[in-house]
Amino acid sequence: xxRNRQLTxxxxxxxxxxxVVPVNSLIDAVWRSDPxxxxxxxxxxxxxxxxxAFAAAGGPVDLIETEQGGYRIRLDEEDLDAHAFEKxxxxxxxxxxxxxxxxxxxxxxxxxxxxxxxxxxxISGPLTYAVAAHWEERRFxxxxxxxxxxxxxxxxxxxxxxxxxxxxxxxxxxxxxxQLMTALYQSQRRAEALAxxxxxxxxxxxxxxxxxxxxxxxxxxxxxxxxxxAPPPAVVAHQPWPGAKVPAQLxxxxxxxxxxxxxxxxxxxxxxxGGEPRVVALAGCGGTGKTALAIHAGLALQQHFPDGxxxxxxxxxxxxxxxxxVLNGFLDAFGVPEHRIPAGLAARAALFRSITAxxxxxxxxxxVAESTRYEALLPSGESAVLCTGRNSLLKIPGLTEYRVDGLxxxxxLDLLASLVGVERVFAEVDSARRIVQFCGHLPLAIRAAGxxxxxxxHCTLSSFTDRLATRQDRIAELSIGSLxxxxxxxxxxxxxxxxxxxxxxxxxxxxxxxxPEWMASAVSDRxxxxxxxxxxxxxxxxxxxxxxxxxxxxxxxxxxxxVRDHARQRAATELGALAGQDVVERIxxxxxxxKGAAGVSGAFRPDKEYTVHGTQAV
Numbered sequence: 326x327x328r329n330r331q332l333t334x335x336x337x338x339x340x341x342x343x344x345v346v347p348v349n350s351l352i353d354a355v356w357r358s359d360p361x362x363x364x365x366x367x368x369x370x371x372x373x374x375x376x377x378a379f380a381a382a383g384g385p386v387d388l389i390e391t392e393q394g395g396y397r398i399r400l401d402e403e404d405l406d407a408h409a410f411e412k413x414x415x416x417x418x419x420x421x422x423x424x425x426x427x428x429x430x431x432x433x434x435x436x437x438x439x440x441x442x443x444x445x446x447x448i449s450g451p452l453t454y455a456v457a458a459h460w461e462e463r464r465f466x467x468x469x470x471x472x473x474x475x476x477x478x479x480x481x482x483x484x485x486x487x488x489x490x491x492x493x494x495x496x497x498x499x500x501x502x503x504q505l506m507t508a509l510y511q512s513q514r515r516a517e518a519l520a521x522x523x524x525x526x527x528x529x530x531x532x533x534x535x536x537x538x539x540x541x542x543x544x545x546x547x548x549x550x551x552x553x554x555a556p557p558p559a560v561v562a563h564q565p566w567p568g569a570k571v572p573a574q575l576x577x578x579x580x581x582x583x584x585x586x587x588x589x590x591x592x593x594x595x596x597x598x599g600g601e602p603r604v605v606a607l608a609g610c611g612g613t614g615k616t617a618l619a620i621h622a623g624l625a626l627q628q629h630f631p632d633g634x635x636x637x638x639x640x641x642x643x644x645x646x647x648x649x650x651v652l653n654g655f656l657d658a659f660g661v662p663e664h665r666i667p668a669g670l671a672a673r674a675a676l677f678r679s680i681t682a683x684x685x686x687x688x689x690x691x692x693v694a695e696s697t698r699y700e701a702l703l704p705s706g707e708s709a710v711l712c713t714g715r716n717s718l719l720k721i722p723g724l725t726e727y728r729v730d731g732l733x734x735x736x737x738l739d740l741l742a743s744l745v746g747v748e749r750v751f752a753e754v755d756s757a758r759r760i761v762q763f764c765g766h767l768p769l770a771i772r773a774a775g776x777x778x779x780x781x782x783h784c785t786l787s788s789f790t791d792r793l794a795t796r797q798d799r800i801a802e803l804s805i806g807s808l809x810x811x812x813x814x815x816x817x818x819x820x821x822x823x824x825x826x827x828x829x830x831x832x833x834x835x836x837x838x839x840x841p842e843w844m845a846s847a848v849s850d851r852x853x854x855x856x857x858x859x860x861x862x863x864x865x866x867x868x869x870x871x872x873x874x875x876x877x878x879x880x881x882x883x884x885x886x887x888v889r890d891h892a893r894q895r896a897a898t899e900l901g902a903l904a905g906q907d908v909v910e911r912i913x914x915x916x917x918x919x920k921g922a923a924g925v926s927g928a929f930r931p932d933k934e935y936t937v938h939g940t941q942a943v
Contacts, residue, residue, distance in 0.1 A: 326378060330355045334371045336445050338389065338398040340456060342405055343598055345725045347395040372396055394726075407460075410439040414467055415683055415706060422683075426474050433471035440464055465498065472504045481511040492521060496528040499541050510548050518548050572633040572658035575689060578624050579617040581743040583768075584736030588727060592622045595725050596687065596709040597629055604703070606693075606712040609729035610867040610888065611813025612769030615713040616691050618729060623689050623711060630709070632684035633658075637702075641694025641714065643816055648701045652677055655688075655702075674701040682706045693718060715817050717865045730870070731766025731885060734758065740768060744775025749786065756786035763793045764803055765887030773808035800891045814891050817866055824849075825859045829868055830900055832882070833892030834908050839872045839881035847911045868892075 326332055337346055337354045351371075352364045361367070372389055379388050390397045402408045413436035420429035444460045468491075475484045488505040495501060502525040509518035522537070522545045529535050536542070547554055595605050607615045623634055635658060637651045652673040656666050659680055667673050681704035693699055693714040703710060718724055732740065738757055742750040750757045764770035778789060796802050800811045818826065831848040832840055842857070849856040860882060863869040868888060872881045884892070 326375075330367070331371045331374055331378075333448055334368065335375055336448055336456075338396060339400075339405060339407075342398055342400045342408070344603065345392045345395045345397045350395070392725075406439045410436050413439075417470075419683055421470075421474065426478055430471060430474045430478065433467065433474065436467060437464070437471065465495075465501075469500050469504070472501075476504060476507055476511075479511075481508040484508045485512065485514075492525075496525050497532065499525065499538055503541055503544055506544060506548065507554055510554060515548060515551075519545070522548075571631075572635055572655075573627075574636040574658065575623045575634045576620055576636065578621055581740065582617055582621050583740040583743060584732050585614075585618055585621075588729070589618065589622055589625070592618075592711070592727065593626055596622070596626055596711060603709040604712065604724045605710070606714060606718040606724050606726040607729050608714050608717050608726055608867065610767075610885070611715055611817055612767045612810050613729045613731065613867075614768035615729050617768070619689050619691065619711050619713050623687055626687055630685050630687040632686050632708075635686060635688045636691070637689075638691045639693050641692045643692075645694060648699070649673060651702060656680070670701055678703075678705040681708055684708060687711065715867060716820075717867075728867070732761075732768060732771075734761065734766070737761035737764070737766045737768075737771055740771050741775055744772065745778045749778075753786040756790045759790045760786060760793065762886065763790070763799060765885040767810065767885065767887060769808055769813065770800075770803040770810045770887055773803045773805045773810065776805050776808060777802070797897075798894060800887060800894065803887070810887065811891060814868075814888065817868065818895075821862065821866065821868075822859075824855070825862045828856070828859045829863055830892055830896040831908055832869070833884060833889045833896055835912070839883045841881050844912055845882065848908050 326335070333355050334351055337351055348365055348368055351368050352360045355368070355371075356364060372391075376386070376389055380386055388398060390399060400408070402412060413432055417429045417432035417436060420426075420432060440460075444456050472484060472488065485505070485508050488501060488508060492498070492501050492505045502521055506518040506521050509515070509521065522541070525541070526537050529537055537545075544554070592605055592607070596603055607619055609615055620636075623636075627634065635655050637646070637654065639646050639651065647670075649670045652670070653666060655677055656673065657663070661676070661680070667676060684704070684706055686704055686706075686708040688702070688704060688708065688710045690699070690702060690710060690712045693712045694716065699712075699718075712718060712724075718726060731737070738750060738754075738761060741757055741761060760774055761771055764774055774789070778784060778786070781789075793799055793802055800814075804810050804812070818829070821829065828845065828849050832845060835844060835848070837844070842860070845860055846856045849859065860869065864871055864882070869882045869884065872883050
């Protein structure tokens with residue numbers, strides 16, 4: 326392959342090996358902020374050519390898999406130098422913790438030997454810069470661990486030749502300076518050790534206006550005074566703290582959890598996969614049962630994660646919890662004394678990664694918002710992370726996301742039966758089906774309906790169905806106590822921009838099974854491209870869904886029935902009595918051949934009757 330976009334696509338796949346890379350992420354990696362209109366087609370072509378290139382070289386045909394919304398490259402741990410490097414580092418740390426420093430030193434050297442020049446040297450752009458910076462820092466941290474072990478073993482003279490060129494190139498890396506000062510001083514080269522400190526101090530003052538850290542100053546004073554210096558302790562920060570426990574923070578399983586068998590199997594399979602930390606996200610609007618599903622999956626995998634399970638409710642759409650506070654709880658769960666927990670987010674995240682480096686943990690992060698500084702909560706080693714969120718989290722690199730919608734009818738009926746009794750549902754199956762339809766098949770609304778019916782044992786399902794059919798404020802009838810579907814939706818809606826919110830209200834008034842792009846453009850106050858962005862925002866927030874059927878007039882968008890009911894109630898209150906007529910007129914006046922948001926022709930059909938909630942036009 327030449328230095329072209331194929332190489333960039335391959336790099337993006339390899340950087341996220343064994344994880345789905347969304348097509349949008351590949352487009353960003355290749356074209357940055359200015360992709361062509363045919364970008365997705367060109368990505369398909371790149372993947373096709375990569376498959377052919379690997380097949381011609383003797384590789385497996387299914388090396389690059391097509392997944393929902395993206396692609397995944399399947400690799401064993403030893404197939405990628407980055408994976409092999411991390412495995413060697415984990416082994417070196419385990420040997421260090423066991424006190425076998427000679428073997429640990431050899432394993433560190435084996436890990437460092439994987440570095441053969443700058444990563445992604447043939448590719449330019451933001452992807453390369455970020456990766457190069459990450460692996461440069463990773464190399465230094467491992468190199469410094471190896472040098473500490475060498476000093477502990479008394480190899481001072483040998484290490485001077487390794488350290489001198491590094492310190493000359495990076496005079497502000499204090500740990501390297503301290504290691505060189507120690508090696509020189511222990512080799513009876515005191516004057517040179519003091520010169521290293523002076524050069525480092527001058528560099529820091531010139532570039533940062535700061536004096537060296539207290540630790541480096543204390544080492545300098547000891548060398549000046551001719552005091553003995555103990556060899557640096559080998560870094561074993563990942564060892565358990567005294568009194569450390571195996572955390573088991575997952576909440577109890579929902580007693581009447583129902584269905585989701587296929588999705589549950591896919592989630593647990595992804596979380597069990599080997600290699601670097603896996604991140605799986607469950608995304609859907611409020612009330613779809615994401616939290617119950619995540620907890621159910623986590624508890625089912627307890628045996629696979631013997632070092633514990635951590636849980637945090639980030640409250641991303643109500644009262645967000647700062648990651649620094651979450652890390653404090655995680656570190657406390659591992660027995661880290663309060664006075665040893667660093668103050669800053671970066672320092673806490675680094676300590677958390679060190680502690681989890683040799684562990685196999687499952688971390689469940691509930692209600693993650695797009696604005697959450699999520700990366701700070703990622704562990705290292707062979708742990709896995711399961712997130713839930715009301716917005717899509719696909720912007721996070723290397724994440725596998727599953728959309729969680731309403732339950733299938735059979736599973737929805739099973740849930741209702743578990744709440745009100747099998748006999749009651751069996752006696753009025755048709756009414757039970759209508760109830761779950763009114764609930765939009767959403768577990769939270771079904772639970773609320775079940776709670777109301779359980780409180781009214783003499784109320785028939787048919788009379789409750791009639792009540793739901795005649796209530797304009799249906800969502801209020803399907804809310805009780807904490808089972809408040811309206812409140813869940815409101816917290817999501819409040820995150821929308823005003824134009825997206827207005828479009829959502831207007832679309833809810835169109836009594837069509839699915840809304841084509843041209844109709845959305847007609848009722849919007851925005852030009853076509855802006856309308857497409859607003860539709861994307863509504864899909865991202867799971868307030869609309871893109872239908873699976875391919876229509877000749879382009880993508881179509883649909884509402885969950887209960888979500889549409891809520892939007893219509895808001896529209897009636899906020900848009901006024903004439904809003905329905907305005908929507909009808911906008912649709913009727915859309916000219917034949919009008920271009921929709923995606924450039925697909927679509928038009929109002931004069932032979933078709935269009936019904937808008939509260940208004941009818943022929």
